[in-house]
Amino acid sequence: MSLHGTTPETALDGAPRALPAWAGAALHTVGTPVQRASAVAKVTGQAEYPSDVTLPGMVHAVLVRSTVAHGQVTHFDARAAQAVPGVLAVAGPQDGPWPPYPPRERPCVDSTARFVGEEIGVVVAATERAARHAARQIVVTYATQPACVDLEQALGPMSLGEPVTQTQLPLAELIERGDLPAARAAATLTVDSDFSTEAQCHNPLEPHGCVAAWEGEHLTLWDGNQGGHLIREWLARALGISPQQVRVHSRYVGGGFGSKITLKPYHLIAADMARRLGRPVRLFMARREEFVASHQRAATRRHIALGATADGTLAFIDERIAGQAGPCNFLAPSAAGAANGLRLHRTLAVRAQIRRVRTHAQAPTPFRGPAAAEDIFCLEQAVDELAHRLGMDPLALRQYNLAETDKLSGLPFASTALARCYRLGAEAFGWQHRACASRVENGRAFGIGLGAAAYDGTLYEKSQAQLHCVEGGHFVLHVGVSDMGCGVDTVFAQIAAEELQVPVDQVRTVFGDTDRTPRSIDASNHSRTSAVVGPSVRAAAHHLKRMLLSAAARHWQCAEHQLTLGAAGVCLPGKEGALPLSELVALHGPFCATGAREQPPEGVSVAMFAAHFVEVAVELATGRVQVLRAVCAHDAGRLLNPRLATGQVHGGFLQGMGMALQEHKIVDPRTGMQLNATMWAYRTPGILDAPGEIRLVDAGVSDGGNSLGVKGIGEPPLIAAGAAIANAIHNAIGVRLRAYPITPAKVLAALQEARA
Amino acid sequence: MAHIPPCTPAAAHGACAATASATIDLVVNGRAVRQPTAVHASLAELLRDGLGLKGTKVACNQAACGACTVLVDGQGVLACHTLAMQCRGAQVQTVEGLGSAERLHPLQEAFVAHDALQCGFCTPGMLMALQGALGAGRCTSRAQIAQALSGNLCRCGAYPHILEAAADVAARHHP
Numbered sequence: 001m002s003l004h005g006t007t008p009e010t011a012l013d014g015a016p017r018a019l020p021a022w023a024g025a026a027l028h029t030v031g032t033p034v035q036r037a038s039a040v041a042k043v044t045g046q047a048e049y050p051s052d053v054t055l056p057g058m059v060h061a062v063l064v065r066s067t068v069a070h071g072q073v074t075h076f077d078a079r080a081a082q083a084v085p086g087v088l089a090v091a092g093p094q095d096g097p098w099p100p101y102p103p104r105e106r107p108c109v110d111s112t113a114r115f116v117g118e119e120i121g122v123v124v125a126a127t128e129r130a131a132r133h134a135a136r137q138i139v140v141t142y143a144t145q146p147a148c149v150d151l152e153q154a155l156g157p158m159s160l161g162e163p164v165t166q167t168q169l170p171l172a173e174l175i176e177r178g179d180l181p182a183a184r185a186a187a188t189l190t191v192d193s194d195f196s197t198e199a200q201c202h203n204p205l206e207p208h209g210c211v212a213a214w215e216g217e218h219l220t221l222w223d224g225n226q227g228g229h230l231i232r233e234w235l236a237r238a239l240g241i242s243p244q245q246v247r248v249h250s251r252y253v254g255g256g257f258g259s260k261i262t263l264k265p266y267h268l269i270a271a272d273m274a275r276r277l278g279r280p281v282r283l284f285m286a287r288r289e290e291f292v293a294s295h296q297r298a299a300t301r302r303h304i305a306l307g308a309t310a311d312g313t314l315a316f317i318d319e320r321i322a323g324q325a326g327p328c329n330f331l332a333p334s335a336a337g338a339a340n341g342l343r344l345h346r347t348l349a350v351r352a353q354i355r356r357v358r359t360h361a362q363a364p365t366p367f368r369g370p371a372a373a374e375d376i377f378c379l380e381q382a383v384d385e386l387a388h389r390l391g392m393d394p395l396a397l398r399q400y401n402l403a404e405t406d407k408l409s410g411l412p413f414a415s416t417a418l419a420r421c422y423r424l425g426a427e428a429f430g431w432q433h434r435a436c437a438s439r440v441e442n443g444r445a446f447g448i449g450l451g452a453a454a455y456d457g458t459l460y461e462k463s464q465a466q467l468h469c470v471e472g473g474h475f476v477l478h479v480g481v482s483d484m485g486c487g488v489d490t491v492f493a494q495i496a497a498e499e500l501q502v503p504v505d506q507v508r509t510v511f512g513d514t515d516r517t518p519r520s521i522d523a524s525n526h527s528r529t530s531a532v533v534g535p536s537v538r539a540a541a542h543h544l545k546r547m548l549l550s551a552a553a554r555h556w557q558c559a560e561h562q563l564t565l566g567a568a569g570v571c572l573p574g575k576e577g578a579l580p581l582s583e584l585v586a587l588h589g590p591f592c593a594t595g596a597r598e599q600p601p602e603g604v605s606v607a608m609f610a611a612h613f614v615e616v617a618v619e620l621a622t623g624r625v626q627v628l629r630a631v632c633a634h635d636a637g638r639l640l641n642p643r644l645a646t647g648q649v650h651g652g653f654l655q656g657m658g659m660a661l662q663e664h665k666i667v668d669p670r671t672g673m674q675l676n677a678t679m680w681a682y683r684t685p686g687i688l689d690a691p692g693e694i695r696l697v698d699a700g701v702s703d704g705g706n707s708l709g710v711k712g713i714g715e716p717p718l719i720a721a722g723a724a725i726a727n728a729i730h731n732a733i734g735v736r737l738r739a740y741p742i743t744p745a746k747v748l749a750a751l752q753e754a755r756a
Numbered sequence: 757m758a759h760i761p762p763c764t765p766a767a768a769h770g771a772c773a774a775t776a777s778a779t780i781d782l783v784v785n786g787r788a789v790r791q792p793t794a795v796h797a798s799l800a801e802l803l804r805d806g807l808g809l810k811g812t813k814v815a816c817n818q819a820a821c822g823a824c825t826v827l828v829d830g831q832g833v834l835a836c837h838t839l840a841m842q843c844r845g846a847q848v849q850t851v852e853g854l855g856s857a858e859r860l861h862p863l864q865e866a867f868v869a870h871d872a873l874q875c876g877f878c879t880p881g882m883l884m885a886l887q888g889a890l891g892a893g894r895c896t897s898r899a900q901i902a903q904a905l906s907g908n909l910c911r912c913g914a915y916p917h918i919l920e921a922a923a924d925v926a927a928r929h930h931p
Contacts (some may be wrong), residue, residue, distance in 0.1 A: 035868065042876030043864040043883065045811020046853035051811035150901075179804050205815040205823055205877040254813070254877030255911050287816040485874030485912050643871050651874060651913030679820035680911065687905045690915040 018535070018598035018707040019542055022498070024638070030498040030708075032642035037489040037509060038252065042220025047409050053211045053283050054586030058241035059088055061273055061283040063266065064121030064133040065137055065293060066113030069147035069360040073111040073140055074121050081123055086130035089277060090138065092121040094664045099238045099268045101644040104213045105328050108238075108265040108272075113142070113163030115149075115362050116672045117292035121266045124281060125272050132286070147360040149672035151301055151324050154357045158194070160301060164353035171325065171356045175342065177407050178349030179693045183316035186348065187307025191385045195304060195378035195738045199324065199660075200297035201290070202367055203684060204484075206254020207596070208294050209284025212270040219271055224253045224262045228514045229480045234263035239271060250482040251512030259295055259368035260484070261523045262331075263738035281451040291677035296665065298335040298356075299324045300374045304382040312392050314401040316349045317342060317379070323371070325356040326363025332356045335364045337371030339408055340719070343607060345455040346403045360672055364369025366525055368655060369715035372455055373722065377660065377740060380451040380723030385736060393433035394727065395426055398452055398611075406605035413603040413713075417635035418452065420699040421611040425450075425633030428697045429613035437734035444617045446628075451614075451723030457606040457711045462535050463597035464518035467496055467540040469548060470590045473569065473581030475500065477540075479533055480517035481524060486714060487644035491530060492537045493572040494640055495708065499541035501565050518594065527608060527712030529561070530595060530640055534708045537648040539595030547591050552579050555587065598707060606705035609635040610716040612653070612724035614691075618732045623727055623747030625661055629690040632720065634696065635716040636702035637711030642696075645713045649696040652717025658685045660722040664741050780844045784809070785853025791841045794888050800824045800835035803850060811851040811880045815909075818888075822908030825881040825888075826850045832888035851880035862925050863887060864871060868919035874912035886922050896930045898923055 022030070032714070041047040066073075076092030089395040093111035101108040109119050119334045121138065125131035148154045164172045185192075210223035219241070225231045228248035236243040253260060270283040284293060300323040307315040323336025338352035364370070387394035399422050405412050425431075434694065439446040466478040477496050481488045491506040500507075510516055520533045545565055552570035553560040555581070564571050569578035585591065613631040618624070632649050639645045666675045676682045702709030730736045735750045775908070777794045784807060791806050803809045803826065815823035819837040826835045826892055828842075828848040855861030863883050868915040873879045882905060888902035900920045910918065 035875075036871055038876065039868040039871065039873065040857050040860070040864075042879050043860070043867045044857050045809075045880050046854065046857065047876055048810070049813075049877065052804075052814075054805075054808075129801075165846050203911055205813070205821065205909070207815070207876065254815070255873065255875040257911070285912030287818050355908075446812075483875075484875065646912060647871055647874055647912075647917060650916045654915065655911075665763050667815065678818045679816040680818065684909060684911060686909060687915045687919070690913075690919075694916055 006605050015599045015625040016539065016596055019538060019707060021702065021707055023328050024702060027498060029494045029504045030640055031638065031642070034504050034641055036487060036489055036644065037493065038483060039705060041281055049206055049252050050210060050224045050250065051206055051224045055211060055213055056282040058211065058280040058282050059124050059126060059277065060128040060131050061124045061270060061281050062128065062135045063119050063123055063289070064092070064123065064135050065271065065289070066116060066120050066141045068113055068117045069149050071113050071117050071142040071144035072457065073113065074143050075141035075750065076121060077139040081134040082132035084125070084130055084137060087123060088126065089124040089273065090121070091133065099265065099272060101238060101265045101268050102365065105330055105690060108268040115360050117289070117512045118361060119269065122269050122273060124277060128734045139233050140442065147672055148447055149667060149669060150297060150323055150362050151357060152622050153669065154359050155322060159359065160303060161355045163320070165357050170329050171358070171577050173354040175338060175350065175352040175408070179353050180316055180318065183349035184307060185745060186309060187315040188310045189389055189422070190305060190307040191382060191389055192305045193382055193385060193738055195297060195381065196301045196376055197374040197740045199299045200367055200663045201665060201682060202257045202259035202294065203290060203682065204255030204257060204259060207285040207287065207290050208260065208264065208266060210267060210270050210341050211280055211282045212274040213280035214275050217241065217245055220249070221246065221267070221271070222249045223267065224252045225258045225523065226253070226482055226525060227521055228482055228512060229519045230261065230522035231263055232514045235267055238268055240595055248514045249512060253482050253484040255290055257368045258370060258525060261331040261366060261525050278647065287679060288677045291682060292674050293362055297367035297370065297374070298364035300336050304376055304378060306382050306386050307326040308386055308390060312390055312397050312400050314345050314347045317347055319352045321352060321354045324364065325358050326365060327331070327358060328362055331363035331365055334366045334370040336374065338375050340372040340454050341375040341407055343403060343406050344376070345383070345401045347407065347679060350407060351675055368652065369455065369719040373451065373656065373659065373702055373719045375724035376453050378720050381726050381736070381738065384449065384723065384730065386726040395422060395433065395450060396432055398422060399485060399634060400634050401497065408608065409605045411603060411605040414601055414606045414705040415637070415703040416607070416609060417699050417701045418609040418611070419610055421633040421635050424697050424699045427610045430630040430696060431613055436731055443620050445618050445732040446615065446729070447728045448615050449724050449727030449728060449731050453610040453716050453719050453720035455527060455608045455716050455719060457528060457531060457608055457705065459528050460600045461522060461529045461532060463520050463536040465520055465536040465540045465595050466518050466592060467544045468592045469544060469581055469585060470592055471585055472517065473585055475502065476508045476510060477507055477537065478517045479537065480514065480520035481511050481529060482534060483511060484524065486524065486529065487641060488524070488529060490644060491640040492533060494539040495534050497535045499538050500586050506727045518566060524615060525680055527714040527716065530710045531706055531712055534710055536595045536597040539598065540593050541595070543593035544591060548581065548584060551584055551588050555579065601705050604704065606703065606711065608711045608716050610720040612720040614724040614728045616725060616728040617730055618729060620751065623744035623751065625742060627657055627725060629691050629693045631697060632717055634716060635700040636708035636713040636715060637700050639698055639700065639713070640710060646696045648713045649717040650694050652715065653694050653721045654685045656718040656721025657725060659740065660725045661741050661743070686728050758894060771891060778841065780841060782846050782848055783841050784848045785850060795841055797840045798836055799826065799838040799840050799843055802840035809850050809852050812842050813877050813880055815877060822885060823878050825884045825908065827884055827888050830888065830891050832885050851883055853884060862928065866921035866924045870917045870924065872914055872917040872921035874914050878908060878910045882910070882918060885903040890926065890929055895922065
């Protein structure tokens with residue numbers, strides 16, 4: 001993904017060599033279910049989120065959004081809005097210059113509208129209520145142009161567009177490995193099917209938004225994002241100021257799931273209006289805006305052909321894919337992809353022709369397992385179909401075609417425990433393959449299914465962490481990350497405590513403030529925060545420990561290697577009593593060490609793996625699918641905190657279940673307007689939809705990709721969920737549903753068709 | 757529920773009624789409060805903007821997600837779609853009134869122990885919905901707990917841990 005602006009190679013020039021790997025059995029804090037550090041603040045309502053921030057003199061901004069899918073604003077009549085009591089400013093496209101967003105493509109407010117909901121103006125008022133009321137009074141006249149709001153309109157019904165013969169990024173990509181004609185000739189059985197996935201809204205509970213305040217030439221932003229350092233750098237670039245003039249606070253963030261990675265127009269508009277008015281500006285989306293203008297997972301269509309020889313050897317995967325990009329190339333790469341599906345199984349040859357189709361719809365932005373989830377939801381159904389046609393247990397087919405090398409890079413995996421995922425997951429589930437539609441009781445058909453997932457873990461970048469030993473002998477860890485609920489408030493303190501050999505409650509973590517933290521990561525994404533930031537935290541702890549022991553050695557006039565660090569302070573064997581760190585700090589002043597991320601491994605490919613096993617019940621009279629239980633076996637490398645990892649698996653599985661069964665943006669094909677832009681009409685899983693059990697089986701082995709042995713656990717639980725559910729539905733009713741989400745209406749229609 | 761005041765033409769006109777306001781008395785987290793309030797203001801606006809009680813979250817403002825759940829006279833309501841005026845003379849409890857970091861309420865303790873949260877934005881609403889259901893004796897079985905929380909969305913998907921935490925408390929509440 002080109003979000004990061006630097007290539008992995010150049011980003012890590014000069015990185016230090018890795019510390020020796022931890023010996024698994026000796027760990028005292030890493031791998032234990034340490035309590036979430038922010039839990040008490042969150043259950044008492046004391047955790048301050050960006051949307052809770054109130055500043056003296058703060059005023060409220062509301063965006064004016066296009067009501068047409070494609071056109072030009074010819075007149076922006078603000079007179080009635082300006083007359084609303086409390087209104088301080090109304091600005092439209094004519095009131096620029098507006099800073100560009102994304103860089104070089106379109107100003108953050110402009111007269112050109114490329115989708116329904118694009119930013120064409122802003123109102124600032126004393127209260128949010130007055131601003132919203134005023135925004136409704138603005139009369140906008142458009143010169144509309146023909147619009148293409150979905151894939152059907154862009155490509156024609158059921159079409160995937162022209163074949164892709166060469167890669168022309170970002171809109172066309174051709175992936176080819178192996179001798180496809182030979183592999184096709186070797187195959188004795190081929191399955192060919194069409195699949196589709198729909199756009200999915202991130203719908204985090206805390207809407208996107210920020211509070212922006214200027215002090216002279218310095219901007220401070222309280223913002224809900226997945227990494228303050230990325231926002232700081234991009235914002236500075238767009239505003240034409242230096243990053244040192246921007247401070248971003250993003251301590252607690254009410255959910256992101258990918259949507260809060262990148263800079264968005266609202267950041268720039270809030271900053272710009274705050275500068276114009278000389279007052280702090282608060283700008284948060286209403287829920288409807290979350291749906292229509294805070295980006296989405298792209299809708300995709302695909303044709304998948306799979307071939308096997310009679311013994312079940314997977315011969316080839318040949319795919320044609322179209323994903324719905326928005327109106328610009330910048331965010332197009334997350335519209336569709338195939339790489340992770342192609343590295344999941346051993347095959348003789350693979351080909352994927354990927355087309356990312358520009359439309360007059362909001363641009364896709366990464367959503368937990370971007371491109372990979374859409375891909376693997378469909379591919380793993382096709383693999384199941386192949387097993388069914390071969391008369392094989394779908395588990396056995398997958399185990400037989402286990403990938404040992406990464407098909408795309410040709411490199412061996414740093415570690416792969418996919419075989420363990422299959423074995424341990426099947427054991428925990430009690431997997432016993434059974435024929436389709438073989439169990440119906442009281443009008444409910446029961447079925448079981450599995451689906452696997454692979455996810456690349458190679459998106460490295462430079463990372464730094466800082467660790468202090470301060471007055472009183474306490475440790476304070478500074479990491480440049482935001483907490484969206486994944487546990488960054490907890491796991492890095494665990495890593496530091498592990499390396500220091502002190503209890504975790506002696507380490508406090510400072511995060512979510514770009515002025516007080518080093519650049520640990522641009523933003524949390526791609527299930528990599530632990531693997532990128534963790535090693536730099538460990539390196540900082542390693543250096544700090546050396547500094548403390550060296551100071552103690554001078555104090556005691558002994559050799560450093562004789563000393564150990566522990567809960568009580570520095571100990572010298574044979575010497576009564578430890579030297580407390582509080583005393584060491586009192587003598588020498590505070591200590592501070594910086595750690596940098598080690599070099600990435602060479603000659604290996606790092607990937608996470610998973611296998612999900614699911615049981616469903618399908619109500620034959622209504623078509624309703626209930627997921628009864630799920631066993632989620634994951635190879636995430638070493639789990640830093642099994643309690644937090646379990647939460648990630650619950651959440652990922654449930655979002656995958658939502659995508660598989662419920663979530664569907666309904667867009668009017670004539671106007672491009674979303675018809676279900678409310679939380680009650682856009683259904684996401686509630687507590688009554690949740691399976692009775694979602695069980696994490698830790699099938700991972702410590703990974704050689706970094707000195708911690710960690711990979712990641714954020715996204716694979718979503719990616720693996722969908723096909724496992726769809727395959728279980730097929731097993732229950734004997735009918736395959738290839739268009740997600742698998743709603744009751746689709747199940748009923750499929751059952752009727754099968755009976756006819 | 758408290759007496760609902762008659763709707764003035766200005767209040768019916770929504771935001772235009774910026775000047776129409778009244779002073780209301782109510783009890784928030786055990787403390788008597790007298791607060792000037794716009795007649796169209798929601799209870800969530802009164803709590804968050806008027807009283808600075810930011811623990812109550814407004815996530816959808818569409819009466820659909822339950823994040824803003826607070827108790828009015830012991831009953832769970834959606835603060836985003838309850839008028840502040842409706843709460844004249846009422847006892848209102850928010851997450852800040854449930855417990856403090858030093859003295860956690862058993863529900864809060866259980867949420868911490870079971871890690872029944874991720875981003876934490878739905879957590880205050882979840883806690884208050886459970887507190888309302890527990891008080892009404894509608895929280896004895898896992899099925900009842902799930903029913904009590906069926907109007908509260910958690911996009912992070914912490915439901916399994918939330919159920920565990922709530923069942924833990926319910927078992928102690930109704931042994």
